[in-house]
Amino acid sequence: MIDVRFLDVKQINQNGFEKLLSPYKSKFQDKDNNLTAVKIHPGEEGNSSYIPAPLVKHIVEALELPYRRSFLTDTTVLYGGRRMTAPDYVTLAYDHGFRMPDLPPFIVADGLTGTDEFPVKLPSHCTTTTARLASILARTDNAVMVSHFKGHLLAGFGGSIKHLGMGWAAKAGKLYQHSSVKPFVKSKKCTLCKACISVCGSSAIDTLEKTVQINEQRCTGCGECIQRCPTGAIGISWNQESLTFMNRMVEYALGASMATTIPVYVNFLINISPDCDCMRNEGPPLVKDIGVLASSDPVAIDQASLDLVTAASPLDDNAAAGFDKFLKIRPDRDGNEQLRIGEKIGLGKREYRLVTV
Numbered sequence: 001m002i003d004v005r006f007l008d009v010k011q012i013n014q015n016g017f018e019k020l021l022s023p024y025k026s027k028f029q030d031k032d033n034n035l036t037a038v039k040i041h042p043g044e045e046g047n048s049s050y051i052p053a054p055l056v057k058h059i060v061e062a063l064e065l066p067y068r069r070s071f072l073t074d075t076t077v078l079y080g081g082r083r084m085t086a087p088d089y090v091t092l093a094y095d096h097g098f099r100m101p102d103l104p105p106f107i108v109a110d111g112l113t114g115t116d117e118f119p120v121k122l123p124s125h126c127t128t129t130t131a132r133l134a135s136i137l138a139r140t141d142n143a144v145m146v147s148h149f150k151g152h153l154l155a156g157f158g159g160s161i162k163h164l165g166m167g168w169a170a171k172a173g174k175l176y177q178h179s180s181v182k183p184f185v186k187s188k189k190c191t192l193c194k195a196c197i198s199v200c201g202s203s204a205i206d207t208l209e210k211t212v213q214i215n216e217q218r219c220t221g222c223g224e225c226i227q228r229c230p231t232g233a234i235g236i237s238w239n240q241e242s243l244t245f246m247n248r249m250v251e252y253a254l255g256a257s258m259a260t261t262i263p264v265y266v267n268f269l270i271n272i273s274p275d276c277d278c279m280r281n282e283g284p285p286l287v288k289d290i291g292v293l294a295s296s297d298p299v300a301i302d303q304a305s306l307d308l309v310t311a312a313s314p315l316d317d318n319a320a321a322g323f324d325k326f327l328k329i330r331p332d333r334d335g336n337e338q339l340r341i342g343e344k345i346g347l348g349k350r351e352y353r354l355v356t357v
């Protein structure tokens with residue numbers, strides 16, 4: 001059975017991370033000569049729940065990753081904001097504290113504008129034939145995945161699996177994953193404030209006389225407008241097509257796990273917000289901070305993360321201890337689907353043993 005190691009929130013310090021990560025330190029292949037990626041999410045501008053730079057530094061130090069052979073990295077996104085192109089993204093990461101000399105350099109993984117790709121052929125039991133991943137993976141020898149566990153608009157929750165699948169995808173891969181999920185406008189709720197238009201990086205929202213309308217051909221399905229609408233006028237249908245999104249995301253995660261050696265996945269169960277680090281307003285935490293998990297298996301660590309959040313008492317009127325907090329917020333988006341698909345296609349196992357360090 002796979003071990004998922006647990007560091008209590010009260011033990012979050014350098015010593016704690018050394019205990020948490022000690023079994024994985026020697027698993028990085030020739031880290032003095034090879035190149036090691038530290039996959040992070042430095043947070044969208046205005047977001048405050050991303051994993052702070054000093055905590056990432058604890059991981060780099062605990063794994064003894066040499067600064068001259070390691071780099072922090074992430075991919076560009078489909079929507080407007082400061083993560084759409086590499087120069088803007090690097091300055092945002094710098095503004096959020098991810099900078100030398102405290103940490104290895106932050107390098108964007110999919111080129112200047114997200115078009116630099118590394119194709120990875122997926123096994124024949126997947127519905128996707130090739131995962132279009134970030135080009136940096138072609139030359140990356142080792143990687144550590146540093147993920148924030150929290151709610152997610154389309155996937156129910158986001159942890160290691162989502163970080164692998166969406167987080168390593170080049171723009172075309174992100175587009176492929178989202179393309180089955182197109183939002184629609186409930187015209188009766190629309191006040192024509194045009195906030196959605198201002199964030200749509202694809203110019204996919206047209207103004208009509210009393211409402212706006214999404215052009216399905218131009219829409220990439222990034223979901224940014226849903227979050228931005230102040231009246232809840234933009235929705236998506238949770239149907240077979242949304243399950244297609246989840247399936248593609250998990251298949252991409254398998255592709256990323258095949259593209260490089262990933263000795264350890266780290267999930268932070270702090271600031272467990274309803275929405276993800278791509279959002280400018282991610283909302284207040286659902287439960288108290290829990291701690292940090294580490295495992296060699298992305299499915300096991302997400303299962304353990306979900307189980308710990310489910311077991312926790314809510315901070316507001318969310319689901320009681322023992323009930324799924326993410327399903328309570330979005331009853332039509334069951335994140336368990338990620339875990340079921342992940343196990344089915346061979347990404348990892350749901351069964352685990354929790355080891356408190």
Ligand code: SF4
Nearest residue numbers: 200219220222223225
């Ligand atoms: S319409 Fe919404 S989901 Fe579609 S591309 Fe624009 S912001 Fe993204």
Ligand code: SF4
Nearest residue numbers: 190191193194196229
């Ligand atoms: S943000 Fe919402 S209310 Fe404002 S124009 Fe867009 S759909 Fe209408």
